[in-house]
Amino acid sequence: MSGIWAKYNAMLEAQPLLTKALTSLTGFTIGDILAQKFVNQDGKPYDAMRTLRMGTFGFLIHGTTGHYFYGFLDGKLPGTAPLTVATKVAIDQTIWNPIFGLMFFGYLNVVEGKSIDDYVNKIKADLKTAVMGSWAVWVPAHTINFAFIPPSQRLLYINSIQIGYNVFLSFLGNKKVDSDDEEKKEL
Template sequence: MWWCSKNVMSRLWSSYNRLLETQPLFTKAMTSLVGFTAGDALAQKFVSESDEPYDFMRTARLGSFGFFIHGTTGHYFYGMLDSKLPGTKPATVASKVLIDQTIWNPIFGLMFFGYLNAVEGKSLNDYIAKIQADLKTAVMGSWAVWVPAHTINFAFISPAQRLLYINSIQIGYNVFLSFLGNKKVDDEDDESEADVDASKKEL
């Protein structure tokens, strides 16, 4: 039984690698779709209020972001990064991590909030308010995860497997990202007002 399972996994891995060679863009897009779908499912299961019904459209929105945006842009960005900075020397790895976290990370946040804003039919003002409220949190909150994760990524992971590795980490990180992406700006304003009122009472 164990041998059969190992054989099946080996075949699936071989098939995945063949698809990376023959259809790299589509394969990476599908990988991101799975990662973002799983991340939102976990977020709704363990982070959202327990009495809230499961929101399938929310999962579809996150999954479609993974397919149309994360997988495709990641394919080109990391491909470009590897072509411009080849190798795994410490200075090269550090440069890649720095570029990823100071340039690509904020761009990714803008795309993430922008995509959700668009598919939810919200206005430009809504998008600006969301960026002002949550972009800094998304970028700075990601450093604790992605600085060490990408250090491993650029030092030890094959370029062809980068997006698979990223999505394996992203499943857990997407719980946070999904929560942040679906949090209403009004809720943040209410929390701030409550904090101000509490401070006044203490005075």
């Protein structure tokens, strides 16, 4: 096991962006597989394309934006003092979290070939749930993250927790939205 850890850290040092993207690919792929196998007990057969969509989101969007966002945050707010940690968690959850949700639903919308109206309906139906649902997981997880995890290991730590959280995201991201229900909510 120590050999794998050493190899991972060597990759992280040599190619941090690629390594973090691959780490997120793994986390999102495993999360969707678990969601389909154990959470979505709707009788539908396993959807490999859905897992591919979730994995590519992890690789193309989550890993890359996480690399830059957390690097930026650590650069602007260095250290692990309690006020610094609380500020990072607040920024992550009040600014980054909704942006992440918009990117997540937008990515799925694009790769599934859906319309802008579908995207808007999805945001109206599920963004608030995604953001508020994440608070229960990510406020304590990021408190630990920003206080104790070395910056180079942040995305690995996040993806370790993200596997479980991705079960929720995968379910939410692939939940069908009835546009008639959205129109009724607006009335």
